[in-house]
Amino acid sequence: MLVDTHCHLHFDAFDPDREAVIQRALDFGVKSLVNVGTDPKTNRQALELSRTYPFMAATAGLHPHHAHEISEEGFKDFETFVTQNPPVAIGEIGLDYVKSQSPPETQKTTFARMLDLAARRNLPVIVHSREAFEDTLAILRSEARGKLRGVMHCFSYDRDALKKVLDLGFLVSFTCNVTFKNASALLEVARTAPLDRIMLETDSPYLAPQIYRGKRNEPCCLTHLADFLSEERGIERTVLEETTTRTAAEFFGLSLPS
Ligand SMILES: [Zn+2]
Ligand SMILES: [Zn+2]
Structure with missing residues (x-):
């Protein structure tokens, strides 16, 4: 599973x-899914899906690309939403310096506020960080160290960065981009990261694996990532599966189907 x-x-x-996408995920053994919110509208949509499908969970977040869209009133509404509909995590939140409409200073302020909210509500965080490692680390060190559980998702930095993230007590999750032809450095990181500190994700509809590159990604492709990574790491697929599934269940507090 x-x-x-x-x-x-x-x-x-x-x-x-x-x-059909959901049915394919189940058919391929992807028995639980975490839908990640990125702004007020998608936070609500993720929540609605989790109400319809008991094997799905929802998070609530504010993606750095949307950081500049939220007003003071919006922050209050966000906190009310989270209080009334407790998500399994706050995220995705973070910093993204690749072609973002949101100025870095706005992203940093929003990120810090979201981390503070997660700490007060005792929720783990899903951190998105793209071409912004030093700033992400600095904020996590000052706002999250010792106070928060978290995962840096779609981990795409180097081995040195991995060590710094793990030293914070955070997990990392890997996406199908490790299967890309030009991803040998990232693959080396994914191959050597401690097995009990990683989780798997698709980030669907983004980042389809190499064999479907450019197409829409979907959760059933997680099985491809699991096959690929277990082979690369030279371990049994069942070991990778059981370990990452246990980590995910603990991290998000999921009750998995038996
Ligand atoms: Zn992301
Ligand atoms: Zn995402």
């Missing part, structure tokens, strides 16, 4: 055939 620890099945990309 696999858990897709980060996907966006509530996104419009799945409107035409969501039922």
